[in-house]
Amino acid sequence: MLSIRTLARSVPRTFSRSIATSSRSALLRPVSNLPKCSLVQPSLKQAIRPSYAAFSTCRAFRQAEGDAELAAKLEDELKHEKESGLEDLESSVQNIQYVLQNNSWEVKDVAGEQEVVLTKKFNNEEIRLTFTVADLQNLSEQEDFDAGLSEDLDFQGHQPVNAAGGGNIAQHPEDRVAPADREMDETDRDLEPSFPARVNVTIEKPGNGALLIQTIAQDGLFQVEEVSYFSKPDLAHAVTAEKDWARQSLYAGPPFENLDEDLQSYLERYLEERGINAELANMIPDYIQVKEQKEYVRWLESVKNFVSA
Secondary structure (H helix, E strand, O other): OHHHHHHHHHOOOOOOOOOOOOOHHHHHOOHHHOOOOOEOOOOHHHHHOOOOOOOEOOOOOOOOHHHHHHHHHHHHHHHHHHHHHOHHHHHHHHHHHHHHHOOOOEEEEOOOOOEEEEEEEEOOEEEEEEEEHHHHOOHHHHHHHHHHHHHHHHHHHOOOOOOOOOOOOOOOHHHHOOHHHHOOOHHHHHOOOOOOEEEEEEEEOOOOOEEEEEEEEEOOEEEEEEEEEEOOHHHHHOOOHHHHHHHHOOOOOOEHHHOOHHHHHHHHHHHHOOOOOHHHHHHHHHHHHHHHHHHHHHHHHHHHHHHHO
């Protein structure tokens, strides 16, 4: 899924490199052909001396050859991403539109910023979800590591049931298929797992503080890591370094997995009733990918315009 898009970006694409180079004869042009600027005219005596760079009161800029090549490459990459970038994410775009249109989430997505904020009201509660495209950083390296580990496990653990026995023991067709694969139908095998997206959920009640619920959204599930309570709601949001430092000094509660199993179930139901469910867990990784693609195109445009200026 994502690794294919990352690989596609790393493949060089051809582009025309037409660089206009100046000939050596341009260095020997007469003074009359130079820009009409106030040049310091050397005297006959000065002409006998070793020559030094002439200084001019006018500004004459010349673009480096490497600048032109870089600008051409950026333009080529920008054209490619605009033509095919979002087409590869069409299903993700449709899923995002469906979820947002059928729920009451309001989106704060500022161009050029990494963080995305979803907000909604539930009775007298203010619910806020935050996630960021930074979760995609270094993801390709992690995917390569996981892929190598998976291949090793498949080689060691997906042996046919009767392979070790040898001899005349009959081998059944189903023995050639790993048990985990036999439990999945063909449709399930085509589904690729999504990447983990860190999502912070804050639920605030007027005059009663706020809960901060730290989760990971992946494969249609919100995996709760920690549930914390703060009497001051601004500590739950911690938008400044000072607030974040103050929050870290407070007791944050035990790891979620250490809680009683029934208590875990009730907390998960508490989130589902507020719309923090499987549908949203599937949508957030899609949103991050689409957001990252748009920011990448914007970055290409900004760098190209700067280099070409």
